[in-house]
Amino acid sequence: MSSWQTYLDSQSDRFLQELLDFLRIPSISSLSENAADVQKAAEWVARRMAAAGIEGVRILPTGGHPVVYGEWLHAPGKSTVLIYGHFDTQPVDPLHLWTHPPFEPIVKEGRVYARGASDDKGNMLIPILAVEAMLKTEGKLPVNVKFMFEGQEEIGSPQLPGFVAAQRDLLACDVVLSADGTQYSENxxxxxxxxxxxxxxxxxxxxxxxxxxxxxxxxxxxNPLHALAALIASMHSPDGKILVDGFYDAVVPLSEEDRAHIAAVPFDEEAYKRDLGVDEVFGEPGYTTRERAWVRPTLEVNGMWGGFQGEGTKTVLPNEAHAKITCRLVANQQPAQIIKLLEAHIAKHAPRGVRVTVTASNASSDPYSMPADHPANRAAYAVLEALYGRPPYYVRMGGSVPVCPMFLKHLGAYTVSLGFGLEDECVHAPDEFFRLSSFRRGQTAYAMMLEKLAE
Amino acid sequence: MSSWQTYLDSQSDRFLQELLDFLRIPSISSLSENAADVQKAAEWVARRMAAAGIEGVRILPTGGHPVVYGEWLHAPGKSTVLIYGHFDTQPVDPLHLWTHPPFEPIVKEGRVYARGASDDKGNMLIPILAVEAMLKTEGKLPVNVKFMFEGQEEIGSPQLPGFVAAQRDLLACDVVLSADGTQYSENxxxxxxxxxxxxxxxxxxxxxxxxxxxxxxxxxxxNPLHALAALIASMHSPDGKILVDGFYDAVVPLSEEDRAHIAAVPFDEEAYKRDLGVDEVFGEPGYTTRERAWVRPTLEVNGMWGGFQGEGTKTVLPNEAHAKITCRLVANQQPAQIIKLLEAHIAKHAPRGVRVTVTASNASSDPYSMPADHPANRAAYAVLEALYGRPPYYVRMGGSVPVCPMFLKHLGAYTVSLGFGLEDECVHAPDEFFRLSSFRRGQTAYAMMLEKLAE
Structure with missing residues (x-):
């Protein structure tokens, strides 16, 4: 057994107590009355990093909630790894659905229950502990390491793009490890x-x-509602293909290898339909449900409204109609280009007799994809295979994590998602929890990963 | 000058004071706290009718606000005329936009201002006064007359269909004169x-x-919003024709005479667009704007909604979508048949992957049309031509007045709309008023009309 593993095992009670301490800080980034708590969490993180032996620890202003930075850069000739995570949390409402107060963590049956336990305090503490174990037992790290923990992830990181762009020299690295992520299942x-x-x-x-x-x-x-319906209907074929001219033009086609990776991940379509309560799946022809969810671009109307919505009948011809649309993009689609295509489509299909305006929303993020054979990905593959006793699934997400394309753009570095939460851990919901087995396994994984990256 | 005209002229001050009295009763039918006022208005009407010499006056229960009935049936061999009107009013809000309190009537520059002045107290009092003048001066009426004034018109007359059906013997008549109507302009x-x-x-x-x-x-x-948009879009062609199979099948085609009548009514399309604030009119090809408004059936979405409608972005795939639709029907379309066609269209066009349900609304009324050459219409034509010094325009309404098809169905009698309000009189709005010139001209018109119907 490696010396850092012995250290991790011997300190596990203390580490758990520290996690509970961290979880007691109600660092809800969306509520202005908790702004001081977010600051308090930043200070807690900074102190903990320094205690671990991380150098140059400082709290950096962003214009909003701060970033905590630290580094250990004494591995000349080795690559530099930036470790990312966040110490802010979601709000707790509906509070009455929590079994225990969300900021009074309790441990029960191998799980720690608290807001932020899985997302992301438990996960972001892991690499600090792994680094401490290596520094305390071996006196050094196998690679150069930088840390950047933010306090505004749960509000969409509004100041982060500017911060990362401005701090590109400080943050310069070869690869990013994100401690904000999940594994497929416990095993x-x-x-x-x-x-x-x-x-x-x-x-x-x-x-x-x-x-x-x-x-x-x-x-x-x-009638503006007729016009809106016609406009929205013009955007999809009856079988679910997007009809906006040029929408698919920039999309990198799926390789046979991509399709094989996706098909290798277990998926029970009957269970999927049952869980969602639908009679059939539906969408762009020629792709499996998983492919549509993970790697095909989408256009979804998120809301649509106009006229009378109350009980009974009101015989009004309304003068306004509205719709909100978001598109999920895949490589190499660009948000600005897709907005242009949408505007052109709407201009072309706008029904006569009404005035149609289009306003781009602030929510914008580039798609992100990482080559499966990137050296850091191969390293993570080997670590996960060794730890779990089986190779990892290659998965994709239909959701958006703006920090990944942001690091690629400003630092030229890919991000390996190395987090240990699981999907059932009630993230953003009442009774959020984190498995202590994941907390411990994650520490080992980060230490192994740093060693692997030094090879 | 006829003796009844002399009487009308001599009593005009008293009649105006009586109208002001009537207008002081806040008989708002939609507010339960005003139910006693609606009853009070019924009692006022019954007393006024009896004072006019009308016989058999009684307040009849309907299950909701009452009906006031009266009759004068001493013209054997002559036709029987049912005179209709209503003594309930709309609510007054927004109250702060009224220049004077809505139930404290004032007279200013030849107009009486109060809620209900034009719709319909001023208009419904007219035939009572005309009958009084004839009875006081000539001791008789030229035809048999029945009166039916209701107290629930402004809430859609929910109990009236049952009442009229149950009282068909009491109400039996050859023709109805509705004192709830308008003229084209002052001249x-x-x-x-x-x-x-x-x-x-x-x-x-x-x-x-x-x-x-x-x-x-x-x-x-x-996505239910996509499904709804496709379904709504399927109901109209891009140029405004209704695409529901069979929708136009029962429609009686417009005759050349109908089109000539409509074309003869002044219509300034530029002013129409300017007033509405639209750049162009739009609708079913092959018909003028007036024809579409007056005599072509329509299908309008009154409201449509689903998903996120707040500020900013919420990346939700909503699980519900809703729309409210009303169709305006023309002769010989039947509401029940149109509902069936809509259900069939929706079943045929319902997109895959969602559950679509259709619920018919309670708002239902048959279309109503009256032959231009109906004897009572010819009589009204002659009376109006004599009074105004020019022939009346033949007009139509895109709106629905359920009482007209109801009388046709249950009593077999057509309704001549003989009211004297004008469109600018702020009916249902703040500062409603009625022109005293219309109040007096209407009395003459009703007396002339009864004489004409006796010819």
């Missing part, structure tokens, strides 16, 4: 190969000056 | 030839059990 590891990007628009349609009597004016002017 | 009379019917449905679309993350699930199952 099956996973390695994330791609995330979708996102962009969106709001469509606003105006007709007459005000709402009109549908008997007196119906049939004489365009 | 131009109008005769109403048709009203549209109405029917409606609500469409409810359900997808998954609950709202889903649009990144994780987008593209894998049908």
């Amino acid at each position: 099956e590891p996973a390695l994330l190969l791609s995330l979708k990007g996102i962009c969106g628009v709001q469509i606003d349609i105006k007709g007459a000056k005000g709402d009109l009597h549908s008997g007196v004016y119906g049939g004489t002017i365009q | 131009e009379p109008a005769l109403l030839l048709s009203l549209k019917g109405i029917c409606g449905v609500q469409i409810d679309i359900k997808g998954a059990k609950g709202d889903l993350h649009s990144g994780v699930y987008g593209g894998t199952i049908q």
Whole structure:
């Protein structure tokens, strides 16, 4: 057994107590009344990093919630790894659905229950502990390591792009390890190969000056709701293909290897339908459900409204109609380009007799994908295989994690997602928890990963 | 000058004071706290009718707000006329936009301002006064007359169909005169030839059990908002024709005479667009704007909604979508048949992967149309021409007045709309008023009309 593993085992009670300490700080980034708690969490992290032997620890301003930075750079000739995580949390409501107070962590049956336990305090503490174990037992790390922990992930990291761009020299690295991620199951590891990007628009349609009597004016002017329905309907074929001209043009086609990776991941379509409560899956022809979810771009209307929505009948010809749309993008689609295509589609298909305006939303992120054979990915593959006793699944996510394309853009570095939460851990929901077995396994994984990256 | 005209002229101050009295009763039928006021208005009407010499006056229960009935049936061999009107009013809000309190009537520059002045107290008092003048001066009426004034018109007359059906013997007549109507302008009379019917449905679309993350699930199952948009879009061609199979089948084609009548009514399309604030009129090809408004059936979405409608972005794949639709019908379309066609269309066009339900709304009324050459219409034509010094326009209404098809169905009698309000009188709005010139001209018109019907 390696000396750092002996250290990790011997300190596990203390580490758990420290995690509980960390979890007691209600660092909810979305609530202004908790801003001081987010700052307090940053200070806790900084102190803990320094105690681990990490150097140059400092709390850096961003214009919003701060970033905590630290480094250990005494491995000349070795690569430099940036470790990312976040110390802010989601709000706790609905509070009455929690079995225990969300910021009074309790340990029960090998799990620690608290807001932030899995997302992301438990996971982000892991690499600090692994580094401490290596420094305390071996006096050094096998590679150069930088740490960047942020306090605004749960509000969409509004100041992070500017911060990363401005601090590109400080943060310069060969690869990023993200401690904000998941594995496939307790016994099956996973390695994330791609995330979708996102962009969106709001469509606003105006007709007459005000709402009109549908008997007196119906049939004489365009109804904004009819116009909106026609416009939205023009965006998909009846079988679910997106009909916006050029929408798929930039998409990198799926390779046979990609399809094989996806097909290798267990998927029970009957269970999927049952869980969602739908009679059939539906979407772009020519792709499996998993492929559509993971690697095909989508266009979804998130909301649509206009006119009378109350009980009974109101015979109004409304003068406004609205829709919110977001697209999930895959490599190599660009948010700005997709917005242009949407605008062109809407201009081309806008029904007569109404005024249609399109406003791009702030939610924007590039898609992210990482070559399966990237050296850091191969390292993570080997570590996970050794730890779990079986090779990881190559998985993808339909969701968007803006920090990954951001690091690629500003630092030129890919991000390996090396987190140990599981999907059932009630992240963002009542009774969030983290498995202590994951907390311990993660520490070993990070130490192994740093060694592997030095090879 | 006829003796009744001399009487009308001599009593005009008293009649105005009586109208002000009547207008002081806040008989708002939609507010339960005003139910006693509606009853009080019924009692006022009954007393006023009896004072006019009308016989058999009684307040009849309907299960809701009452009906006031009276009669004068001493013209053997002459036709029987049923005079209709209503003594209930709309609510007054927004109260702060009224220049004077709505139930403290004031007279200013030849107008009386109060809620209900034009709709319909001023208009419904007119025939009572005309009958009084004839009875006081000539001791008799030229035809048999029945009166039916209701107290629930402004809430859609929910108990009236049952009441009219149950009282068909009491109400039996040859023709109805409705004192709830308008003329074209102060100097131009109008005769109403048709009203549209109405029917409606609500469409409810359900997808998954609950709202889903649009990144994780987008593209894998049908989005209810996409399904709704496709369904609504399927109901109209891009140029505004209704595409529901069979929708136009029962429609009686417009005759050349109908089109000539409509074309003869002044219509300034540029002013129409300017007033509505639209750049162009729009609708079923092959018909003028007036024809579409007055005599072509329509299908309008009154409201449509689902998903996130707040500020910013919420990347939800919603599990519900809804729309409310009403159709305006023309002769000989039947509401029940149109509902069936809508259900069939929706069943045929319902997108895959969601559950679509259709619920017919309670708002239902047959279309109504009256032959231009009906004897009572010819009589009204002659009276209006004599009074205004020019022939009336034949007009139609896109709105629905359920009482007209109801009288036709249960009593077999057509309704001549003989009211004297004008469109600018702020009916249902703040500062409603009625012109005293219309109040006096209407009294003369009703006396002339009864004489004409005796010829």
